[in-house]
Amino acid sequence: MSTADGYVGSTTKVVDHGPDNARWNLVIVGDGYQASELTQYYTDVENFIDELRTTPPFDELFCGINVYRIDVVSNESGADDPGCAGGPASTAATYFDATFCTPFAGTPLDRLLSIDSASAIAVASARVPLQHQVLCIVNHSKYGGSGGNIATCSTNAQANEIAIHEIGHSAFGLADEYGGTGAGTPAGEPSQPNVTRDTNRATNKWRALIAGTTPMPSQCNAACTSSTCVAPGTPPAAGAVGTYEGGIYSDCNTYRPLPSCYMRDYGPFCPVCSGVIRQVLAPFQPAESINLTTPSIAFTNVPAGVGGVGVTTHRAIVWEVVTCRRLTFEITAGPTGGFGTPLGTSVTVTADPILPASYARIWLSYTSTSPGDMANGTVTVRCVETGQTWTINIVANTIARPSAAVALVLDRSGSMTEDAGDGVTKVQKLREAADAFISIMQPADGIGLVRFNDDAQRLMEIQEAGAAPGGTGRTTALTIINGADLTPAGATSIGDGVVNGKQMLDDAQASTVPPFDVAAMVVITDGMWNQPPSLASVSSSITANTYAVGIGLPSNISVPALTTLCQGHNGFLLITGAITTDQSMRLSKYFLQILAGVTNAQVAADPRGVLDVHSEHRIPFWMCEADFGMDLIVLSPVPHVIDFQLEAPDGSRITPASGGTNSQFVLSRYASYYRCALPVLPANASGSHAGLWHAVLKLGRSTPGKLTHVREATSHAAYYDPKRAVLPYEFIAHAYSSLTFSAALGQASFDLGAPCRVIASLREYDAVPLGRATVWAEVTRPDNVVDLLPLTHEADGRYVASYALPNPGVYSFRVRARGETMHGSHFERERTLTATAVPGGDRWDPHDPPGNDLCDLLRCLRESGVIDRELAERLRKFGIDLPALWKCLGERCQSASSRIETRQPQPRAPASLAIAELRDELLKLIEERLHRGNAPPE
Amino acid sequence: MAAHSSGSHPRQALKVTFSIDKGKIQILRFERLPMIAPPAVGDPPQAGKNGGYWIELRDGNDRVLFHRVLHNPLRDSVEVHSPDGKIERVFGDPGKPSVFDVLLPDDGAATSIVVMGESLTPVTARKSAARAAGELARFSVPSGRSGNPGRTTP
Missing domain, CATH: 3.40.390.10 (Collagenase (Catalytic Domain))
Structure with a gap:
C-alpha cells in the first residue's frame, strides 16, 4: 500500500x-x-x-x-x-x-x-x-x-x-485554545497570537480589541484549583473580547480571547484569530477595482406588445468588480424618463467564488408603448464604500412587432404520393402541416408558396397573412395548399425550388415598404435532389434564414446538402423518419418548431396525448414574468371536436367565448389556438401572468349533450381509433419572451458512429439567467430507446454536450431547459432537433448530385440507337435476355424515357450505393457471359 | 474589517525544508520561488520571555527582519478531534524525524536564519516546557536558486 x-x-x-x-x-x-x-x-x-x-x-x-x-x-x-x-x-x-x-x-x-x-x-x-x-x-x-x-x-x-x-x-500559526493539564504549555508567554498569560489590558497582545468595560481577566476557569485568576465582579458582555481562562493545553493561568473559537471547539473564529487570518492573507488580496461596463443603457427597438399590452424589457447597469469585500451600489437619483427598477435600487456584490471578477448589476426596465415612441432618462448610482458615483444615460424606443416573410418551398415530386408510414400520404401530411403553419402565423407576417418537382414554380407571391382567421393572404395560401397545385408528379429539383424561394423573398423585400424584418425560407422535401442546380451552388446567394424538413428516412434525403444549407443561414434541418401512428402529427409539430424559430417564439411545452370521451386532460405549462405573450396550440385532425380551455395560475378560466383584449381563440382546419398577451386578464394581472398554467382538453363541445366528436373524428380514420374511441392531439405552448433559449446540433459527419455536438444557450434579457438552470436533452434513438444527455454549462449561459450516433437512422433531440428567472419564477424551455446517421453518409458531393449513372447510360444507349437488333441478338446468344433486362431496369429506373428519382424505398444504404451495387453486378454478369462467349456457342 | 492588498509585496520567497532528529536540526533543502511569503503577524516573540517556537531572519547586525511562528515543529504531539467539538492533544515521542517546510520572504538584507524555541527534544523527553525560548540553531541564508546545504547544528 x-x-x-x-x-x-x-x-x-x-x-x-x-x-x-x-x-x-x-x-x-x-x-x-x-x-x-x-x-x-x-x-x-x-x-x-x-x-x-x-x-x-x-x-x-x-x-x-x-x-x-x-x-x-x-x-x-x-x-x-x-x-x-x-x-x-x-x-x-x-x-x-x-x-x-x-x-x-x-x-x-x-x-x-x-x-x-x-x-x-x-x-x-x-x-x-x-x-x-x-x-x-x-x-x-x-x-x-x-x-x-x-x-x-x-x-x-x-x-x-x-x-x-x-x-x-x-498556515496561520494559531494556537489551540483548549486547555488541559499543562503538558505542552510553554513556560513563558506563548509566541502564538491568540493565547496569552497576560491579563493586563495595557500590555495584552490583543488589547486593541478589548473594550474598556470588559473586566480583565474576563472569566476564570472554575475547575482550576491552582489558578491565580481573580474572577471579575461583573461578567463581561456576551461576545466581548477579553481574557478567558484556559488555552494552549492548560486549564489554568493561560487565556484565550473568547469562550469559543474554531481553534477551541470549531465555533466561529474569534476576532483575534480572524484578525490574524486577515493579516496573513492581506498580501494576497487583489487590488480593488470597479469598472462600469455600461456607460449608457439602450432599450433599442423594443417591439410593441401583443394585443396592445406593452412589452417590458430589462437591461442592467453592469460593473466589473474585483473586490474582496462587500460593495453596495445604490441609485441616488433617477431613473428619470419613466424607466423602472424592477429588482430594486441597490445591489451588493462580493468576490466571485471561482473567478477573478464579479459583476454588479442594477436592473432597469422599459415598457414599450406605441411604435415610434422614444424615451430618454438618466440614473445616478453611488458605491457606498468607495463613494464613487456614475451617471448613466438611458434611451429607448418602441417599434412595431417584427414581421417575417416566409416562403414555403414545397416538394410535389411523385414520391409524395407514398405512405408517410401511418397510412396517410406524404402530400396529405404536408398539406396538414402547412395548413397549421399558415393558420397560426402572425397577422403581419408574409406568406409565399413555391412548389418544385422537375423544376419549380412560384405559386403565390409573398403576401401579408392578415387576420386570423380569414385574412386574405392566409386564405389564399390555404386554398392553394389544399388544391391541385400540389398534386404529386415528377422528379426532385430542390435546388430550383430554393432558387425560386430566394428570388420570391428578394422580390418581396424589394417591393414591400417597409420590408419585412425577417425573411425565412422553409424547404420541405422527401427526396434527394437530382436535378440542377445543386444546393451548394445556390446556397451562397441566399440571405434568408433557411429551414428544411425532410419527410421520411435520412437515407433517402439529401441530408448533408440540406444541413449545410440550413446551418449556413441561421436555420436547422429536421428529419421526420418514418412517421408512426402514435406520432402521426410529427410533421406538423416540426413545422411549428420552425415557426417558433422564424418568429423567435420560445417553446415552453410540447407534449402529446390521446383523448377519449371520458377523459379531461390538464396539461401544465409555465409562464414567467419575462414572457409577454403566448400561443397555446392544439394540433389535431379534427380540432373542432376538442373543447380547449385555459386555466390561469390563480384558477381563472379562459374559454373560446371569453374574448377580451388580451386573448383570442382561433379554430382552423388542423389546429386550434389561443393567442394571448400577458397578463391575459388585465384586471387580474398577478393571477394571469407568471406561474403554472394548464391547458384543459376534452372531447366534445362545451355545450352539454352535444358531443359531436365521433362522427367528425371517424371521417379521419388514419388518426381516430374507433375501437377505443380516442383521438390523438399535440399541444404546443409558444411564449414570446425576453427569456430566450436556443439550441443547435452540429454534425461534422453523417456516417455511423460520428459524434454530434449539442449547443444550447439561455439568455434572460441581456444576461445569463440569474437563477439556477439545468439543461439536458432527451435523445430518442432510431430504435426508440431514449437516452438522457446532460449539457454542461461552459460559461455565459452556454451549454454543451456531445453524443455519438452509432446506429443508422434519425435521432430526435428534445433539448430542454428548466430553472428560475431573476425574479425566482420557474421557467421551462425546449427545442426539438434531429440528427442523422447513414452508412457512408458523407459520400455526397453537393456539386455532383447523385444521378443514376446506369439508367442514364442505358437511356443514352437506347436513344442513340447503339443497342440495335443485332446487338440484342448477340447478347441473346451470350444468354442475356435483353427485354427482361430492360424490364428489370425499367422498374428500377421507373421509366427509361423520363427523369428518375434516385430514392430507394427501403431504409438501407444510400441510393448511390444501391445503384452502384446493381451496376457492378450487371457488369460482372456481362463480363462473365462475354468470357463464356469466347468459347464456341452451343 | 476588510483586508486590502497594497500590491507591493515582494513575489520572491525562500522555501526552506528543515529536519529535526534526535535533538539536532538541519536544513534539508531550500528553493527560491516566485511567490508571496505570508507576512509576520504580531510583535516578534522575544528570547527569554516567550515560549513556543519561531524562526527569524536576521541581518548582518543581528537585527530581526522577519519572524514566523511555528506550530509544533517537533511533531511531538497530535490532535485527536471529536465531532462533539472536544479536541484533545496527545503528547509523546514521535520516534521519527520531523520534517517541515517554512516559507520566508527572500529578503536580500537577511544573512541568517535563526531557529528559536524551547528545546529540540520532544516534550515527554524533557517532561514539561519548563523554560522560555532561546536560540536553538542558526544558519546562513543559502545562496542559489535551490540546493541541499546539509548543514547541521547541535
Missing part, C-alpha cells in the same frame, strides 16, 4: 482568482478514490471549498485564494482501518496509504487519520510549485483527520472542520 497503488491524474485549477505568484494557493489531493469515484471526489472537493469559503473570515478573503485539485487515483476505495477502537478491521490499497488508528508514541488513535504526507507534498509541489497549503481528502465516511505538514480529513460531513482547524495551525 503505497504510491504503487494508483496514479496521479490531471490537475485542475478549480478556483482561479488570479496568478499563482500573487495568490495564496491551496492544493487538494485525494486518497482512496478509484477512477470511477472521481466524480464523487470532485463533489467532496467542492464541498470543502464551499465550507472554507463560507467560514468567516475566509468569506471576505476568498478572492485572494486559488484552489487546485489533483486527481489522485487509488487502486482501492477508502482507507485502512485496523479497528483499534473495536470495529472490524479493513484495508485498502491507496496511493497515499491513508489509515485510521494511526499509532502515535506507541498508541493507536482511532480518529487519527493520516497519510504519507511526504508523498502528498511531493505530488502537490510537483504539480503546483507555488503551493502554500496542502489538504488531503480521504474517501472514507468515518470521522477522522489530522494536521502537521498537511491537513487531512475524511469525507465525513463534520470532518471538514478538522481540516480548517489544522490549517489554522499550519
Whole structure:
C-alpha cells in the first residue's frame, strides 16, 4: 500500500482568482478514490471549498485564494482501518496509504487519520510549485483527520472542520485554545497570537480589541484549583473580547480571547484569530477595482406588445468588480424618463467564488408603448464604500412587432404520393402541416408558396397573412395548399425550388415598404435532389434564414446538402423518419418548431396525448414574468371536436367565448389556438401572468349533450381509433419572451458512429439567467430507446454536450431547459432537433448530385440507337435476355424515357450505393457471359 | 474589517525544508520561488520571555527582519478531534524525524536564519516546557536558486 497503488491524474485549477505568484494557493489531493469515484471526489472537493469559503473570515478573503485539485487515483476505495477502537478491521490499497488508528508514541488513535504526507507534498509541489497549503481528502465516511505538514480529513460531513482547524495551525500559526493539564504549555508567554498569560489590558497582545468595560481577566476557569485568576465582579458582555481562562493545553493561568473559537471547539473564529487570518492573507488580496461596463443603457427597438399590452424589457447597469469585500451600489437619483427598477435600487456584490471578477448589476426596465415612441432618462448610482458615483444615460424606443416573410418551398415530386408510414400520404401530411403553419402565423407576417418537382414554380407571391382567421393572404395560401397545385408528379429539383424561394423573398423585400424584418425560407422535401442546380451552388446567394424538413428516412434525403444549407443561414434541418401512428402529427409539430424559430417564439411545452370521451386532460405549462405573450396550440385532425380551455395560475378560466383584449381563440382546419398577451386578464394581472398554467382538453363541445366528436373524428380514420374511441392531439405552448433559449446540433459527419455536438444557450434579457438552470436533452434513438444527455454549462449561459450516433437512422433531440428567472419564477424551455446517421453518409458531393449513372447510360444507349437488333441478338446468344433486362431496369429506373428519382424505398444504404451495387453486378454478369462467349456457342 | 492588498509585496520567497532528529536540526533543502511569503503577524516573540517556537531572519547586525511562528515543529504531539467539538492533544515521542517546510520572504538584507524555541527534544523527553525560548540553531541564508546545504547544528 503505497504510491504503487494508483496514479496521479490531471490537475485542475478549480478556483482561479488570479496568478499563482500573487495568490495564496491551496492544493487538494485525494486518497482512496478509484477512477470511477472521481466524480464523487470532485463533489467532496467542492464541498470543502464551499465550507472554507463560507467560514468567516475566509468569506471576505476568498478572492485572494486559488484552489487546485489533483486527481489522485487509488487502486482501492477508502482507507485502512485496523479497528483499534473495536470495529472490524479493513484495508485498502491507496496511493497515499491513508489509515485510521494511526499509532502515535506507541498508541493507536482511532480518529487519527493520516497519510504519507511526504508523498502528498511531493505530488502537490510537483504539480503546483507555488503551493502554500496542502489538504488531503480521504474517501472514507468515518470521522477522522489530522494536521502537521498537511491537513487531512475524511469525507465525513463534520470532518471538514478538522481540516480548517489544522490549517489554522499550519498556515496561520494559531494556537489551540483548549486547555488541559499543562503538558505542552510553554513556560513563558506563548509566541502564538491568540493565547496569552497576560491579563493586563495595557500590555495584552490583543488589547486593541478589548473594550474598556470588559473586566480583565474576563472569566476564570472554575475547575482550576491552582489558578491565580481573580474572577471579575461583573461578567463581561456576551461576545466581548477579553481574557478567558484556559488555552494552549492548560486549564489554568493561560487565556484565550473568547469562550469559543474554531481553534477551541470549531465555533466561529474569534476576532483575534480572524484578525490574524486577515493579516496573513492581506498580501494576497487583489487590488480593488470597479469598472462600469455600461456607460449608457439602450432599450433599442423594443417591439410593441401583443394585443396592445406593452412589452417590458430589462437591461442592467453592469460593473466589473474585483473586490474582496462587500460593495453596495445604490441609485441616488433617477431613473428619470419613466424607466423602472424592477429588482430594486441597490445591489451588493462580493468576490466571485471561482473567478477573478464579479459583476454588479442594477436592473432597469422599459415598457414599450406605441411604435415610434422614444424615451430618454438618466440614473445616478453611488458605491457606498468607495463613494464613487456614475451617471448613466438611458434611451429607448418602441417599434412595431417584427414581421417575417416566409416562403414555403414545397416538394410535389411523385414520391409524395407514398405512405408517410401511418397510412396517410406524404402530400396529405404536408398539406396538414402547412395548413397549421399558415393558420397560426402572425397577422403581419408574409406568406409565399413555391412548389418544385422537375423544376419549380412560384405559386403565390409573398403576401401579408392578415387576420386570423380569414385574412386574405392566409386564405389564399390555404386554398392553394389544399388544391391541385400540389398534386404529386415528377422528379426532385430542390435546388430550383430554393432558387425560386430566394428570388420570391428578394422580390418581396424589394417591393414591400417597409420590408419585412425577417425573411425565412422553409424547404420541405422527401427526396434527394437530382436535378440542377445543386444546393451548394445556390446556397451562397441566399440571405434568408433557411429551414428544411425532410419527410421520411435520412437515407433517402439529401441530408448533408440540406444541413449545410440550413446551418449556413441561421436555420436547422429536421428529419421526420418514418412517421408512426402514435406520432402521426410529427410533421406538423416540426413545422411549428420552425415557426417558433422564424418568429423567435420560445417553446415552453410540447407534449402529446390521446383523448377519449371520458377523459379531461390538464396539461401544465409555465409562464414567467419575462414572457409577454403566448400561443397555446392544439394540433389535431379534427380540432373542432376538442373543447380547449385555459386555466390561469390563480384558477381563472379562459374559454373560446371569453374574448377580451388580451386573448383570442382561433379554430382552423388542423389546429386550434389561443393567442394571448400577458397578463391575459388585465384586471387580474398577478393571477394571469407568471406561474403554472394548464391547458384543459376534452372531447366534445362545451355545450352539454352535444358531443359531436365521433362522427367528425371517424371521417379521419388514419388518426381516430374507433375501437377505443380516442383521438390523438399535440399541444404546443409558444411564449414570446425576453427569456430566450436556443439550441443547435452540429454534425461534422453523417456516417455511423460520428459524434454530434449539442449547443444550447439561455439568455434572460441581456444576461445569463440569474437563477439556477439545468439543461439536458432527451435523445430518442432510431430504435426508440431514449437516452438522457446532460449539457454542461461552459460559461455565459452556454451549454454543451456531445453524443455519438452509432446506429443508422434519425435521432430526435428534445433539448430542454428548466430553472428560475431573476425574479425566482420557474421557467421551462425546449427545442426539438434531429440528427442523422447513414452508412457512408458523407459520400455526397453537393456539386455532383447523385444521378443514376446506369439508367442514364442505358437511356443514352437506347436513344442513340447503339443497342440495335443485332446487338440484342448477340447478347441473346451470350444468354442475356435483353427485354427482361430492360424490364428489370425499367422498374428500377421507373421509366427509361423520363427523369428518375434516385430514392430507394427501403431504409438501407444510400441510393448511390444501391445503384452502384446493381451496376457492378450487371457488369460482372456481362463480363462473365462475354468470357463464356469466347468459347464456341452451343 | 476588510483586508486590502497594497500590491507591493515582494513575489520572491525562500522555501526552506528543515529536519529535526534526535535533538539536532538541519536544513534539508531550500528553493527560491516566485511567490508571496505570508507576512509576520504580531510583535516578534522575544528570547527569554516567550515560549513556543519561531524562526527569524536576521541581518548582518543581528537585527530581526522577519519572524514566523511555528506550530509544533517537533511533531511531538497530535490532535485527536471529536465531532462533539472536544479536541484533545496527545503528547509523546514521535520516534521519527520531523520534517517541515517554512516559507520566508527572500529578503536580500537577511544573512541568517535563526531557529528559536524551547528545546529540540520532544516534550515527554524533557517532561514539561519548563523554560522560555532561546536560540536553538542558526544558519546562513543559502545562496542559489535551490540546493541541499546539509548543514547541521547541535
